[in-house]
Structures are given as C-alpha cells and as structure tokens.
Amino acid sequence: MTQSSHAASGKVTKLNRVERNAWTKRRLFDAATKIVGKYGYAEASVARITEEAGVAQGTFYNHFENRQELLDQLLPKIGIDMVHFIRERTGTADAARQEIERFSAFFDFIREVPEFLRILNEAEYFAPVGYQKHLDNIATAYVRILKRARTAGAIVDFSDEEFEAIVHMFMGARGYLSRRYSYTGGAVTAAPDHVISAYRKLVTRGLFTPDKGNGNDR
Amino acid sequence: MTQSSHAASGKVTKLNRVERNAWTKRRLFDAATKIVGKYGYAEASVARITEEAGVAQGTFYNHFENRQELLDQLLPKIGIDMVHFIRERTGTADAARQEIERFSAFFDFIREVPEFLRILNEAEYFAPVGYQKHLDNIATAYVRILKRARTAGAIVDFSDEEFEAIVHMFMGARGYLSRRYSYTGGAVTAAPDHVISAYRKLVTRGLFTPDKGNGNDR
Amino acid sequence: MTQSSHAASGKVTKLNRVERNAWTKRRLFDAATKIVGKYGYAEASVARITEEAGVAQGTFYNHFENRQELLDQLLPKIGIDMVHFIRERTGTADAARQEIERFSAFFDFIREVPEFLRILNEAEYFAPVGYQKHLDNIATAYVRILKRARTAGAIVDFSDEEFEAIVHMFMGARGYLSRRYSYTGGAVTAAPDHVISAYRKLVTRGLFTPDKGNGNDR
Amino acid sequence: MTQSSHAASGKVTKLNRVERNAWTKRRLFDAATKIVGKYGYAEASVARITEEAGVAQGTFYNHFENRQELLDQLLPKIGIDMVHFIRERTGTADAARQEIERFSAFFDFIREVPEFLRILNEAEYFAPVGYQKHLDNIATAYVRILKRARTAGAIVDFSDEEFEAIVHMFMGARGYLSRRYSYTGGAVTAAPDHVISAYRKLVTRGLFTPDKGNGNDR
DNA sequence: TATGAATGAGGCTTCATTCAT
DNA sequence: GATGAATGAAGCCTCATTCAT
Structure with a gap:
C-alpha cells in the first residue's frame, strides 16, 4: 500500500513522484483532521499526526513549514x-x-x-x-x-x-x-x-x- | 504584605489561618481567570498561574488536587x-x-x-x-x-x-x-x-x- | 552523597536549601567545563552536561535560563x-x-x-x-x-x-x-x-x- | 543554464560529463566556504550547503562520502x-x-x-x-x-x-x-x-x- | 501551609543520510 | 549523475507533579 493506491477505476496504480508527494501530504491532512477533531488542536502533536498518517515525524517537515502551517x-x-x-x-x-x-x-x-x-x-x-x-x-x-x-x-x-x-x-x-x-x-x-x-x-x-x-x- | 490585606475599611488586617487559606485560593482563581482569558487553557500552565498569583508552584497543590480541578x-x-x-x-x-x-x-x-x-x-x-x-x-x-x-x-x-x-x-x-x-x-x-x-x-x-x-x- | 557534601574540615554536612541549590549549580558548571573542554561547545548538549552532573535534564533549567546562558x-x-x-x-x-x-x-x-x-x-x-x-x-x-x-x-x-x-x-x-x-x-x-x-x-x-x-x- | 557555463572566451560551452561533474563539486566547495565562513562548521548543514550551491541534497553524496569529508x-x-x-x-x-x-x-x-x-x-x-x-x-x-x-x-x-x-x-x-x-x-x-x-x-x-x-x- | 528544586516525559524541530525514480 | 522525499535519532525546552525543608 505504501507504493500504490486504488485509482477511481479500482486498479492499483504505481504513483509517480509528484503523485506520491501529494498523496503523503493528503495523508497528513486527513490524519490531522481526524486527530484535531478527536483531541483538539492542543493535543494534536506532530507525533500523533504522523503516527496516524503512518509516516515518520521528519516527513511532516517535508510538507509543511511547521506544525502551525498545517493547522x-x-x-x-x-x-x-x-x-x-x-x-x-x-x-x-x-x-x-x-x-x-x-x-x-x-x-x-x-x-x-x-x-x-x-x-x-x-x-x-x-x-x-x-x-x-x-x-x-x-x-x-x-x-x-x-x-x-x-x-x-x-x-x-x-x-x-x-x-x-x-x-x-x-x-x-x-x-x-x-x-x-x-x-x-x-x-x-x-x-x-x-x-x-x-x-x-x-x-x-x-x-x-x-x-x-x-x-x-x- | 504577604501576611495581610487591606480591608474595605482601609485598615491592614492580620488574617487568621482560615482566612489566609481562602485568600490564597482566591488569588489562584483570579490568576487563572486572567491567564486562561489571555492565553487559553492549553497555555495556562501551573507555573504561569502561580507566578501571576505570586505564590510558589508547590502551593498550588495545597489548594487543588491537580491543574484540571481548578480549570x-x-x-x-x-x-x-x-x-x-x-x-x-x-x-x-x-x-x-x-x-x-x-x-x-x-x-x-x-x-x-x-x-x-x-x-x-x-x-x-x-x-x-x-x-x-x-x-x-x-x-x-x-x-x-x-x-x-x-x-x-x-x-x-x-x-x-x-x-x-x-x-x-x-x-x-x-x-x-x-x-x-x-x-x-x-x-x-x-x-x-x-x-x-x-x-x-x-x-x-x-x-x-x-x-x-x-x-x-x- | 546526594544529600551531603564533604566540607573542608572533612566532615559530612547536611546542606540547607540555599547551599544545596548552589551546589547543584556548581555541579552543572563543572560538568559543562569538562564536557566543553572535551567535546567542544557544539557537542555540549544539555543532555550530556546534566548526565555528567548527575541531575535530570529539567533541572538544568532551574539554574539557567537556557543552554547559552551557561555557555x-x-x-x-x-x-x-x-x-x-x-x-x-x-x-x-x-x-x-x-x-x-x-x-x-x-x-x-x-x-x-x-x-x-x-x-x-x-x-x-x-x-x-x-x-x-x-x-x-x-x-x-x-x-x-x-x-x-x-x-x-x-x-x-x-x-x-x-x-x-x-x-x-x-x-x-x-x-x-x-x-x-x-x-x-x-x-x-x-x-x-x-x-x-x-x-x-x-x-x-x-x-x-x-x-x-x-x-x-x- | 544548468548545463553550461561561460568560458573565459565568453562563449557558452556545453560541458561534457567530466567537466560537469567537476563543476558541481566546485560549486559545493564554494558554497561550503561561504556557509562555514558565515555560520561556522556546526551550522554548516548539508541542507544549507546544497541550497547555497543550488543542487539537491542527494547530489552532495555523489561527490563526497559524507559531510565530514568535505569539511x-x-x-x-x-x-x-x-x-x-x-x-x-x-x-x-x-x-x-x-x-x-x-x-x-x-x-x-x-x-x-x-x-x-x-x-x-x-x-x-x-x-x-x-x-x-x-x-x-x-x-x-x-x-x-x-x-x-x-x-x-x-x-x-x-x-x-x-x-x-x-x-x-x-x-x-x-x-x-x-x-x-x-x-x-x-x-x-x-x-x-x-x-x-x-x-x-x-x-x-x-x-x-x-x-x-x-x-x-x- | 508555603516553598521551590528536582524529575522525566513529551513537544517541536533539525539533521545526516538513504534510496527509488 | 541528479533529485528530493523519507527516515528516525537527537537537540532544546516546557510542563505537571512530587517532596524535603
């Protein structure tokens, strides 16, 4: 699953670099939505968000300048x-x-x-x-x-x-x-x-x- | 000054044990109100509240079981x-x-x-x-x-x-x-x-x- | 040893609060001297210094505003x-x-x-x-x-x-x-x-x- | 422009593989000089050097075994x-x-x-x-x-x-x-x-x- | 009861390095 | 060879709470 995604057609597709990048960012977004909705902003630590997104903490900073930017x-x-x-x-x-x-x-x-x-x-x-x-x-x-x-x-x-x-x-x-x-x-x-x-x-x-x-x- | 307060009459009054106790608790309340109003609950650390109240951090726990109780x-x-x-x-x-x-x-x-x-x-x-x-x-x-x-x-x-x-x-x-x-x-x-x-x-x-x-x- | 020190006279002495405070700060100083001398400023992390001093990392910040202040x-x-x-x-x-x-x-x-x-x-x-x-x-x-x-x-x-x-x-x-x-x-x-x-x-x-x-x- | 350079004669020259290689390495050197001179070794991160050199971080490791080797x-x-x-x-x-x-x-x-x-x-x-x-x-x-x-x-x-x-x-x-x-x-x-x-x-x-x-x- | 130093967990961020494209 | 996203360790600092004085 880390290397592919289910396209609308239902087929498993290899993602190119740009797509994969967007996909990761999207995962972080979705994870943040879930975490903030559940625990509130104050408890929405980067650690929690990245864990929910299934990526390393450092990855977060490849997509957002800092925690606040995402929030x-x-x-x-x-x-x-x-x-x-x-x-x-x-x-x-x-x-x-x-x-x-x-x-x-x-x-x-x-x-x-x-x-x-x-x-x-x-x-x-x-x-x-x-x-x-x-x-x-x-x-x-x-x-x-x-x-x-x-x-x-x-x-x-x-x-x-x-x-x-x-x-x-x-x-x-x-x-x-x-x-x-x-x-x-x-x-x-x-x-x-x-x-x-x-x-x-x-x-x-x-x-x-x-x-x-x-x-x-x- | 820490042992007394200005009564409404303007006289400086020695407080007995119970009064002093209530007075300290009140100070903590007021301090918390100010701090939470200004920085929000998440930033209302015990350190900040006690500093605002002018008492030591340890004193807090003589009046409240924990931070949440006051909040x-x-x-x-x-x-x-x-x-x-x-x-x-x-x-x-x-x-x-x-x-x-x-x-x-x-x-x-x-x-x-x-x-x-x-x-x-x-x-x-x-x-x-x-x-x-x-x-x-x-x-x-x-x-x-x-x-x-x-x-x-x-x-x-x-x-x-x-x-x-x-x-x-x-x-x-x-x-x-x-x-x-x-x-x-x-x-x-x-x-x-x-x-x-x-x-x-x-x-x-x-x-x-x-x-x-x-x-x-x- | 955590509660006492060898006075110049050779006697083991209980330290009062002020003395104990100064003693801890001194230990941090000495530890920092040793660490910076050995590894340089850049490698003189608070973790290393406090470990050398035998105190918790948090203790550091009871004695110095931040790492730079000690340095x-x-x-x-x-x-x-x-x-x-x-x-x-x-x-x-x-x-x-x-x-x-x-x-x-x-x-x-x-x-x-x-x-x-x-x-x-x-x-x-x-x-x-x-x-x-x-x-x-x-x-x-x-x-x-x-x-x-x-x-x-x-x-x-x-x-x-x-x-x-x-x-x-x-x-x-x-x-x-x-x-x-x-x-x-x-x-x-x-x-x-x-x-x-x-x-x-x-x-x-x-x-x-x-x-x-x-x-x-x- | 990334593929060429102005020769002394003023003509724009296509670089062959070896020249281009040397040119990139040179850019990393110059960038490192600037960065270390300005911020010191400790702050001379690979990210900073490669940014100054205008190349990707990964490129660094095509020219140097690791950070220390360049330094x-x-x-x-x-x-x-x-x-x-x-x-x-x-x-x-x-x-x-x-x-x-x-x-x-x-x-x-x-x-x-x-x-x-x-x-x-x-x-x-x-x-x-x-x-x-x-x-x-x-x-x-x-x-x-x-x-x-x-x-x-x-x-x-x-x-x-x-x-x-x-x-x-x-x-x-x-x-x-x-x-x-x-x-x-x-x-x-x-x-x-x-x-x-x-x-x-x-x-x-x-x-x-x-x-x-x-x-x-x- | 008041004090404030001590604690160690946890938060944000940076970093050198790897690796698939 | 060039790229840049991913990684996870490590750094600084803050915090709630405890406890000896």
Whole structure:
C-alpha cells in the first residue's frame, strides 16, 4: 500500500513522484483532521499526526513549514467542502425555505465530517489565521445570499450591516445547536425535528416577509 | 504584605489561618481567570498561574488536587457572576424588551470580564465538566424565563423542546456576535447599534407576539 | 552523597536549601567545563552536561535560563581563575623576567585546567558574549602591566595603541604554542625549554630595553 | 543554464560529463566556504550547503562520502591559496622587511577571503584532519624561510626547534590580531598602522639582526 | 501551609543520510 | 549523475507533579 493506491477505476496504480508527494501530504491532512477533531488542536502533536498518517515525524517537515502551517490550513479547507456540500443541497424554493434547507444541510454535513465542529470551534484560538479566513468566506457568501433575497423582496427592513450581524447569529446558533443536539453518546445524530421547527419559526417570522404565494410557515 | 490585606475599611488586617487559606485560593482563581482569558487553557500552565498569583508552584497543590480541578471550576464560577450581572440589568418592561436588555447586558458583562469569552469557548474541550455545568445553569434559567413569557401570552406557538433549541440559538448568537464585534484591536468595545437592532428585529418578530399595548418594534 | 557534601574540615554536612541549590549549580558548571573542554561547545548538549552532573535534564533549567546562558558564563569564570593563577606565580624581578614568568605560568595553568584552551578557542563563535568579556578582561590587565613597565623605563618607543596590538600578539602566541606543545597523546605536558627560550629571546629583545643591572638575555 | 557555463572566451560551452561533474563539486566547495565562513562548521548543514550551491541534497553524496569529508578538505584548499597569495606579495628586500610584507599580506588575504579566519579557527575542532594538514604546510614553509634567513646571516642565535616555536607564535599573533582588528561592524578592514608598526618593532628587534646595509627599523 | 528544586516525559524541530525514480 | 522525499535519532525546552525543608 505504501507504493500504490486504488485509482477511481479500482486498479492499483504505481504513483509517480509528484503523485506520491501529494498523496503523503493528503495523508497528513486527513490524519490531522481526524486527530484535531478527536483531541483538539492542543493535543494534536506532530507525533500523533504522523503516527496516524503512518509516516515518520521528519516527513511532516517535508510538507509543511511547521506544525502551525498545517493547522492553519485545516479549517479553510474543510470549510470549502462545507460550502459545496450545503450548496448542493439547497433547492430553488422561496428564500425562507432555502434558509431552512441550508440549516438542515449544515447538520447533515456535521454527520459527514464529525470533526468539523471541534476544528471550527477551537480554531479561533489555535489557528487564528485559518479561522479568520474561514469566517470571512462564510460571512461574505451568506450576506450575498441575504442581499439577493432582499432584492427579490423576500426580506425587507434590514440594512447591509444588520445582515452581517444576522449572519453571525445564524452561524453561532448552528454551532451551539449542533454541539447540543448532534452528539448522543459518541455517535453523531441528525438534528431533531423540534430544532428544525424552532429555527424555521424564528427565522421565517423574524427575517423573511410573509409570502402568500409560497405560503409562510403559519 | 504577604501576611495581610487591606480591608474595605482601609485598615491592614492580620488574617487568621482560615482566612489566609481562602485568600490564597482566591488569588489562584483570579490568576487563572486572567491567564486562561489571555492565553487559553492549553497555555495556562501551573507555573504561569502561580507566578501571576505570586505564590510558589508547590502551593498550588495545597489548594487543588491537580491543574484540571481548578480549570473545571473556572467557568461555572464566572458564569454565576454573569447571571447575576444580567439579572440586575433586566427591567420590568414587556418580555420582548427584557430579552433585548438581556442581550445588551451580555455585551456589557463581556466588557467587565473580557476573559469570559475565551474561557467559555474553550471550556467545552478543556474543562468539559465545568462546561456542561455552566450550560445547564444557563439553559435552565433561560428556558424558565421563556416559559413565563409564554404563560403571560408574550409567546405563543412554541413548545418546551423548541424553547430549549431557541435558547441554544440565542447563546450561540451571543457568542459569535461578541467575538466578532466586541474586540477592536486589543480593546473590548460596546456592541454596535446595528447589532442590537438586528437582534431586536429578529427576536421580537420571530419569537414574541405583537403586543399592541407596548407596541412591537415597528 | 546526594544529600551531603564533604566540607573542608572533612566532615559530612547536611546542606540547607540555599547551599544545596548552589551546589547543584556548581555541579552543572563543572560538568559543562569538562564536557566543553572535551567535546567542544557544539557537542555540549544539555543532555550530556546534566548526565555528567548527575541531575535530570529539567533541572538544568532551574539554574539557567537556557543552554547559552551557561555557555556564556563559562569562559569569563575560568578566565578569572587564570588571572589569579598567573598573578600568584609572578615574582618581583625585572619586567622582562616577569613577562617570562607569566608566559610559563600560562602553560602551568593549562596543565591545571586542560579544558581551558578549547573553551577559549571556540568561545569566539559559540559564546561570543563571554568571549568578548574575557578578552577585554585580559587585554586591559595586560596593557596596564606594559604601561607600568614603560613608566619604569623597561620599555621605550611603544605607544598605547601598539601595546594593545602587542598584547593580542602575546595572547595569540600563547594559544598556538600551547595547542602545539601542550598536548602529547591525550596527556597535557609542560612547555618544552626551547619554547620558553624562543619566547624569551623574541620578547626581551623585541619589547624590553637592555638592562645592564639585571643583565639582558644574552 | 544548468548545463553550461561561460568560458573565459565568453562563449557558452556545453560541458561534457567530466567537466560537469567537476563543476558541481566546485560549486559545493564554494558554497561550503561561504556557509562555514558565515555560520561556522556546526551550522554548516548539508541542507544549507546544497541550497547555497543550488543542487539537491542527494547530489552532495555523489561527490563526497559524507559531510565530514568535505569539511576536512576546506581549510587545506584555502590554505594553499593563502600561501600563493602571500608569496606573490613578498618582494626581494632584506629578510626583516620580507617578514613584514608577509604579515601585511596575511591581512590582505583576509580581506580577499573573509571566510578564512573562521574556517581556520574552528577547523582545529571540527575538521582536525584538515587542520593538522594545514598547520604542517604552513609551519614547514615558514621554518624553511627562517632557516634561509639564518644562513644569510639575518638571524643568529636561534635553533631549528626555536624556529618552530617562533613560527607558531607568529601564526597565533596573526590570528588574534586579525580577529581583533580586521572586523569593524560587518565589514573587513585593513590592519591599522599601529598594528603593523608594533609587529615590525617586535620582530625586527626580537628576531633579526641589525643590518646596517638595509637599515634596521631604528 | 508555603516553598521551590528536582524529575522525566513529551513537544517541536533539525539533521545526516538513504534510496527509488 | 541528479533529485528530493523519507527516515528516525537527537537537540532544546516546557510542563505537571512530587517532596524535603
């Protein structure tokens, strides 16, 4: 296995130098994700990460300048995966419904990548560069969505600045809810219905305008 | 000076054994608060804490079984201070307005105890026992408040379970907003008006019933 | 032995805390002297030094801020010993003879402290702070001696600046000679007669004025 | 460009296998000289040397058995350059004057190859094989010069053994003087006049016989 | 109870060398 | 011959905890 990998076709392929290099780096990334998700940044020692990746400690420094460099890349990388994941699961319904879909998709993503929450939550202090990058990514995209909804008339009476505040509320809410409701025992579970419904009520009434055509939530 | 303290009256007082004991423990607490707030749990070494407290490292272990024991007590202790602080600043207006007051008071508390946010945020992973305790404290009290509002007719159409979800959303929103808006440079600043107004709109429309008497937010 | 030491009187003495502290620091010093003398600064790892001293690695950092701090103190400390050693062995004969005595005494000192040469020689690069300190110590004292000789008429025709240059020549000469002639096999030996006589001729003729009373070297 | 070099004629020349081989080895030599001169042997890692040389780390081991082998060759190689350099700058005046010329030329060489001093000084411990080789080279040649002067009557009263001692004094003196006076800030400067004059007085009076024909230094 | 030196495990990083391409 | 990723030993330093005074 050290010299080969299973290509998409299922065939075992010899890797050339460049591929092998990328493969090792990828293993380190994946290992770090697993370790940070499980033990937190502070306990994510290079020794642990390399052991998980199945390479020598020295190998780490062929791929990253230092420990921090990897840690700083962790969140933005997964963050992008998250955005894609959610976008794919957002339909073409009215704006309020789409927001609920995004909310649900977030919880689905956490089930896919259970490490995400811890990585996100600790990043502010242990990977501040990556944290800021991630937050800007998300906030920018999210605010754009809200502005479009306003243009379409689905939201009124909120300024751009208020949108930014709203977006942070939404992100914070997701974080706390998922930490509270996503874990049962060691396993990661789906968000309960009453969480979805509470969010739906709060957001559709609080942010969006009643839309007779689509029917609001009441 | 190590054997005495300035009482409120301004007199220098000799402390007896019990008082001196409590005094040292208190110093360790305060030092830990400062250090964890500034450097995070992971960097809050016993050496740093005792240095900040002005006692020898060995002294630490006369007051706490080990490092973790102190860390676990940190958040619940400050959390109680926070509850008192907010309660004192909540008036007798209608339920929706009280919620806004609580929201504002939270930001005021952060300015009083700037270490709080970091202690709270990291505690989930570094002081899980204390974290759970704190969260239960807050959630229980908060849900009780919402139930009372429902009884009074200020909220309709939300179940108890949904209240719990709502409370987590609120707590998460506070956390993200304060991290985003409370710090400018190194200093801790008040929450901007548009943050307050965005919260007011979302919450009064989303959670509370329009109250003709008091006038809703529009 | 870890709890006691042989006092000058020969009695075994319990050490109090302060004494024990000083004793450990002294052991680290002595160990470092031995190790640097034998393996050079670059190979003088903290592990080696503490092993030689019979303490744990961590103990090192209770006594020195870091490895460099000890290394920087090494040369000046031994340098002072050297100055005392040589001074004690310098008689009251005429200036030229005193210079020869100092020269010989230098070689005697090296036999006493065989580590000195290597410590001195490498210090320029591995302990620059200590090196500069040592050089200034020696040069200042040496120039003062030459000035006195000039005042006494034993030297003429040399300026202060030239004295400084002369002193550096002398120090350099000692270093090279000792490295060439002091070691035979692993043992440290006395300077051969022809080295002494060559120095005597060069210096008495080259620096000092012929003194009929004392008879010059021819 | 890696496959060719600018010949003296100005034409770009394809190198054959042997030339290319020598060229790479030469680059490693030059890089090592620069690195050791700047950082010392201990910091002259293979990584640093190969980076400076612009080749891969592995390439190093195609040209040298190991790191030490290159280090041991460094000093003798430059030492030979030095001998040539000094010989070219020594005229046909009387013996005493020639000695002063050699002395001055040494300082000029250091300005040409500022790395030399550090390489020389550390070599004793980090490249002992090369160091001994170098010292023998120099001492032998130097003693031969002094013997010739004695044959010519410019020196009397010194035995062969004493010559050897004198030569070591001279070498040591040069080393210390150059370290003290050749560096100002980061730049390498010429030896001050008073250093030259002090050396001239000491040596012409101390070693050479007054020569009426050529005039001694007084 | 207070002290602070001693401990040794463990963390990050650098390094010389090897080897498959 | 050239490359550069992989290796694992070793270096410096920090840390939580213990214990004699």
